[in-house]
Each structure stands twice: as structure tokens, then as C-alpha cells.
Amino acid sequence: MLGAYNNNTILSGYRLKLIREWRNKSQAELAEFLECSVEEIQKAEEDLFQCNFEQLGRVKKFFDIEDIPLSDEEVRVFKESLYYWRDLIRNRKIDEATDFQEKVSSIVQLPPCMDLVMLYRQFEVSDCLLENHLEAAEEKLRELEKHLPSMDAENQYYFYRNSGSLKSVLRYPSEALKDFLKALTFGEARENAPIFNGALYYNIASCYFDLHLPHQTIAFLEQALDAHGDDRTKAYRLHFDILLAVSYIRIGRVQAAKALLSKCLARAEGALNGQNGLIIGQILHNFGFAHRFLGEWAEAIDYLNKAATRLSEGSEHYLETMYQIVWCTAKMGRYPQALNALERIKELSRYAENQKYILLSETLRCFIGLCQAPATAEAKENADYITTNVLPRLEEAYEYTKMLALCEELGNYYEKFGEPSKALDVIKTSHSIIKRMLYQGGDEK
Amino acid sequence: MKRKLIAIFLGVSMVLCVCTPVIADGVRPPIFFMDGDDAPSHLGGADDSFEQQLL
Numbered sequence: 275m276l277g278a279y280n281n282n283t284i285l286s287g288y289r290l291k292l293i294r295e296w297r298n299k300s301q302a303e304l305a306e307f308l309e310c311s312v313e314e315i316q317k318a319e320e321d322l323f324q325c326n327f328e329q330l331g332r333v334k335k336f337f338d339i340e341d342i343p344l345s346d347e348e349v350r351v352f353k354e355s356l357y358y359w360r361d362l363i364r365n366r367k368i369d370e371a372t373d374f375q376e377k378v379s380s381i382v383q384l385p386p387c388m389d390l391v392m393l394y395r396q397f398e399v400s401d402c403l404l405e406n407h408l409e410a411a412e413e414k415l416r417e418l419e420k421h422l423p424s425m426d427a428e429n430q431y432y433f434y435r436n437s438g439s440l441k442s443v444l445r446y447p448s449e450a451l452k453d454f455l456k457a458l459t460f461g462e463a464r465e466n467a468p469i470f471n472g473a474l475y476y477n478i479a480s481c482y483f484d485l486h487l488p489h490q491t492i493a494f495l496e497q498a499l500d501a502h503g504d505d506r507t508k509a510y511r512l513h514f515d516i517l518l519a520v521s522y523i524r525i526g527r528v529q530a531a532k533a534l535l536s537k538c539l540a541r542a543e544g545a546l547n548g549q550n551g552l553i554i555g556q557i558l559h560n561f562g563f564a565h566r567f568l569g570e571w572a573e574a575i576d577y578l579n580k581a582a583t584r585l586s587e588g589s590e591h592y593l594e595t596m597y598q599i600v601w602c603t604a605k606m607g608r609y610p611q612a613l614n615a616l617e618r619i620k621e622l623s624r625y626a627e628n629q630k631y632i633l634l635s636e637t638l639r640c641f642i643g644l645c646q647a648p649a650t651a652e653a654k655e656n657a658d659y660i661t662t663n664v665l666p667r668l669e670e671a672y673e674y675t676k677m678l679a680l681c682e683e684l685g686n687y688y689e690k691f692g693e694p695s696k697a698l699d700v701i702k703t704s705h706s707i708i709k710r711m712l713y714q715g716g717d718e719k
Numbered sequence: 720m721k722r723k724l725i726a727i728f729l730g731v732s733m734v735l736c737v738c739t740p741v742i743a744d745g746v747r748p749p750i751f752f753m754d755g756d757d758a759p760s761h762l763g764g765a766d767d768s769f770e771q772q773l774l
Contacts, residue, residue, distance in 0.1 A: 364753040403752040439752050473751035480750050513748050520745030556746050563745040591746050598744075675744040 285330065285345045289387070291319040293344070296384075297337045307336045342384045352381070352390060360397045363404065371401070389426050392418060396432035403439050411440050431460035438477065447484035447672060454478045470502040472510035479517050486674040486711050488524035491517060512541055512553065520560050524675070524711075528564050535561055552591070555584030559595050571602045578602070588622045593631040596622075597638065601679070604642045612642050630671065637664045637680070644687055657687050661696070665703060674707045681707075 294304060301315045308315075308329065325333070334340045343352035359378050362371035381390050395418055402411035415437055425433065438453030454477050461471055475498045482491040495518050499507055507514060515538050522531035535557055542553045562577035578599045585592040596619045603612040616638050623631035640656035647653055660680055668677045681704035688697035 360753070400753050435754075436752075439750060442750050468754070471754055473754045477750045480747055483747055517747050520747060523745060553748055556748055560745040594744075594746055673744075 285325065285333070287319045287321050289344070290333070293337055293339070293384075294319075297339075299337070304333075304336060308332060339384060341380050343381075343387070343390070349387070349390065352378070353393070356381075356390070356393050356397065360400065363397060363401045366404065388421065388424070389429060392421060392425060392429045393432070396429060396436060399436040400432075403436065403443070408440065408443065411436070415440065426464075427460045428464040431457050431464050434460060435474065438481075442477065442481060442484070445484075445671065447481045451478065451481035451485070454481060470498075470506040472498075472502075472507055472514075476510050476513050476517070479514070483517055483521060484672060486524075486672055488521040489712065491521040492525070495521075512538055516553075516556060516560065520563065523560070523564050523567055526567075528567055532561070532564050535564070551584045552586070555581045555595070556591060558584060559591065559598070562595070562598060566598060566602055571606045575599055575602045575606075588626050590628070590631075593619060593623055593626075593628065593634075597631070597634055600638050601641070604638075604645050607645075609642060609646050612638075616642065633664065633667060634676075640664075641680070641683065644683065648687060648691065653687070654691070657684055657696075660684060661700065669707075674711055677707055678704050 294301070301312050301319070305312045305315045330345055331340075334342070334344055343349045355374075355378050359371060359374045362374055378394060381387060381394050384391065395414060399411050399414045399418070402408070402414065415433070418433055422430070422433065434453045434457035438450045438457060441447075441450035441453060454474060458471070458474055458478065461468075461474060475494070479491050479494045479498075482494060495514050499514065504511075515534050519531040519534040519538065522528070522534070539554065539557045539561075542550050542557060558577050558581035562574045562581060565571075565574035565577060578595050582592060582595045582599070585595060596615060600612050600615045600619065603615060616635060619631060619638070620635045622628075623635055637660060640660050643656045644653050644660075661684060665677055665680065668674075668680075681700050684700045685697050685704070688694070688700060
């Protein structure tokens with residue numbers, strides 16, 4: 275008789291029914307195997323199936339699913355194994371993660387345990403993202419999306435978390451922001467939710483940052499820091515502070531930004547890890563940005579050069595640093611050096627097939643031409659090229675600060691060389707960008 | 720008159736444009752693909768070592 279002695283474990287009746295149907299067995303067959311009545315099976319499937327471990331083993335044997343979690347306790351333990359695998363993935367213990375995957379991958383054979391199967395798939399997507407296999411991640415997410423209406427809160431959390439990450443990497447900050455905000459909602463709704471999800475908060479702030487909305491970035495981060503205090507934000511503090519510092523510069527609070535960057539630099543240099551070059555490079559770049567903001571070209575170049583030595587050649591951040599170096603060098607009137615550094619950007623961006631910096635290197639060429647010999651027909655062509663070809667493309671890519679810098683140069687040029695209507699157009703463009711940065715969300719573009 | 724108006728508008732606009740604080744840009748560290756603070760305790764959860772792994 276079922277559940278007659280030792281209620282050692284509980285199996286969801288609903289899950290039992292799903293498995294029975296999936297294995298194409300009748301209630302009568304199961305009842306016969308377990309030596310009980312069909313009515314008892316019916317009752318068990320309607321509610322909870324209480325059984326001891328021996329019975330559980332027999333049920334699993336009957337369905338030929340001995341390695342698969344069935345009871346609530348087994349599901350809980352299996353979930354813990356999935357989390358353990360997730361943490362191996364997150365901590366980049368690749369060999370261990372691959373070995374451990376073999377233990378948990380059996381779950382995909384069991385369609386009735388969809389929550390667990392999907393959780394497994396979500397961590398597979400995270401693995402693809404960390405390995406930079408973006409196409410695979412996209413494909414897996416597309417598959418998972420079909421199950422979105424039936425997903426529990428935890429799966430929805432991971433789905434939107436991964437989907438937001440992919441969109442952020444693919445440079446769709448507005449779409450990524452929507453997904454991360456949904457993840458935040460589902461994350462708070464799931465069982466055992468963390469009190470504070472620092473990584474997700476940072477990602478959301480990064481989207482605001484990418485959308486060039488400095489006020490929202492600052493408000494969001496400061497709110498998180500106020501609400502959760504030093505202890506909870508400790509692990510993410512360096513990332514929070516870098517975002518805050520750059521956003522402060524974007525709104526003109528340069529001194530506050532410099533103080534924060536100094537703290538960041540001390541912390542990053544204190545962290546004894548061979549991979550901290552990227553973070554230190556970014557902090558140095560942002561110091562350069564602060565000086566450039568104040569028109570201190572030489573100091574800016576000094577910091578940017580230091581940053582370049584810390585960044586990996588050809589990477590997006592390296593190209594950005596080089597872009598700023600060329601700009602500052604041209605502003606100082608050192609055209610041969612500027613052109614020399616520009617050649618390097620051209621070469622690297624072509625090699626990396628980085629369309630953004632291929633366009634920006636062309637922009638720099640025009641900009642240098644404009645600074646070097648403004649009174650020539652070629653300079654006029656350069657100015658028109660930037661106005662008609664570069665500005666719209668930068669706008670599409672939310673590159674508002676670069677647009678503003680170019681608009682300022684173009685406005686000065688057109689005004690000086692007798693083209694007031696063009697100057698007016700350029701100024702209108704920069705006004706609309708400033709308004710957008712100050713007052714609007716990126717998706718209201 | 721029209722020219723004068725344009726000239727005034729340009730003058731005011733240029734002041735605004737030149738005073739625009741943002742003329743360059745900074746960079747930010749990459750996003751986190753996974754969380755650290757909901758890790759089971761046997762992996763340490765959120766602590767300094769997690770941050771150091773990210774650096």
C-alpha cells in the first residue's frame with residue numbers, strides 16, 4: 275500500500291502523472307508493478323505521492339529513470355548540483371565545470387521536469403556568454419523564449435539576466451535595460467532571492483551609462499549604495515565607483531570624479547591579480563577623460579598613454595584610448611604625431627574588423643584636416659563628410675559625447691568660414707543631444 | 720533683420736555649445752554575465768575574492 279509506512283519522501287503527484295504519460299504507461303500498469311490499486315495511483319496523482327525510499331526506487335526502476343531526480347528532496351538536491359555547476363562556470367573552473375556537467379546533463383532526458391531542464395539550459399547560456407560564444411547563446415535563448423509563459427520566477431530571472439547580457443554585449447543598451455529591469459523584478463520574486471544583487475544593479479547602471487544618461491546612472495547607483503550600505507555593495511564597489519566617476523565627469527563634477535578615481539586606482543592596484551590590467555587601464559583612461567574635460571591636453575595625453583600600456587592592443591578600450599590620444603594631440607597642434615597614431619588605429623580597427631573604429635578613424639582624419647588647414651576646400655569637404663555621414667551614425671550608436679565634441683568643432687568651423695545655416699543645423703543637433711542626455715530615457719529616442 | 724537674429728542665435732548657441740561640459744568620453748568595466756552574491760556558501764558568495772576574480 276502506498277504511503278503506509280515511513281513517509282520518508284514526497285513526490286509531486288502532478289510530476290508522477292507527467293512522467294507516467296511521458297513514459298507511455300497506464301495507471302493500471304504502474305499499480306500492478308507497485309502492487310497497489312489503480313485508485314491509489316489516481317489519488318496519488320491528484321495530490322502528493324508519499325512513499326519511502328524503497329518505493330521511490332521501484333517507481334524509478336519502473337520508468338527507467340534511475341539517475342533522475344523525482345522526489346521533492348531529490349529535486350532540491352539536484353537543484354543544488356545545478357547551482358554548484360553554475361558557480362564552477364562563473365568562477366571559470368572550466369575543466370571542473372565540464373566534468374560536473376556530465377552529472378547534471380541527464381536532466382535534459384526528462385521533459386516533465388521542465389523547470390530543472392530550463393535551469394540547466396539557462397546556465398548553458400551563461401557559459402556561452404562567458405566563453406564569448408554569442409551566436410550559440412542567442413540560439414539557446416531563442417529556444418528558451420518559447421517556454422517563457424510557463425517559466426517559474428527563477429527561470430524568468432535567469433532568462434532575462436542572460437538576454438540582457440547578450441543585448442548589452444551586442445550594443446542594444448535600451449533593449450538590455452528592459453531585460454535587466456525585468457530580471458530585477460523576477461529576481462526579487464524568486465525563492466531564496468539575495469537581499470541585494472550587486473551584479474545586476476551594476477549591469478542596469480551600465481545600460482544607463484551606455485545610453486548616455488548620466489543622471490539616471492548616478493541616481494540608480496547612489497540609490498543602491500544608500501539602500502544597501504557598504505557591506506552588501508563591497509564586492510561591486512570598484513565597478514560602481516568607476517561608473518559613478520565617469521558619470522560625474524559627464525555632468526561636470528570633475529573634482530568628485532577625480533577623488534573617486536584615485537580611490538579606485540589604489541584599490542585596483544592593491545588587488546594582487548594578474549588580470550587587473552584592464553581595470554587599471556580603464557581608470558587611467560578615465561583620469562585622462564577628466565583632464566581632457568578641463569582642456570588640459572598634455573595631462574590628458576599623459577594619462578591616456580599610461581592607460582594604453584595597460585590595455586590589450588586592438589581591444590575596444592584600447593582603440594577608444596587611442597581615439598582620445600589622437601584627438602588631444604590634434605588639439606595641441608601636433609599634427610604629424612596625431613596622424614601617426616591615427617595610422618595605428620586604422621590598422622588595428624581594420625584588422626579587428628571593428629566598424630565603429632573604422633568610421634571613427636575616418637572621422638579623426640577629417641577632424642585633423644579641419645584643424646590643420648581650415649581655409650581649404652578639402653577642409654570643407656571634411657566638415658560636410660562628418661556632418662552628413664558621421665553624426666547620424668554616431669547618434670544611432672548612442673555615441674552622444676563624441677557627437678557633441680564634433681558638433682562643437684563643426685559649429686566653430688562653419689561660423690568662421692561663413693556658413694551660418696550649417697552652423698545653425700549643427701548647433702540644433704547638439705542641443706537635441708544635450709536635451710536627450712538630460713531629460714529623456716534612451717528608449718524615447 | 721533676419722541675419723541679425725541668426726547672428727544673435729548663433730552667438731548664444733555657441734556659448735551654450737562651448738560651455739557644454741561633455742567633450743570626451745570615459746570607459747566602463749564590462750558587465751557581469753553572472754551573479755556573485757547568490758552563490759552557495761561553499762563557494763564563498765560575495766566577498767573580496769569574488770571581486771578579485773573579476774579584476
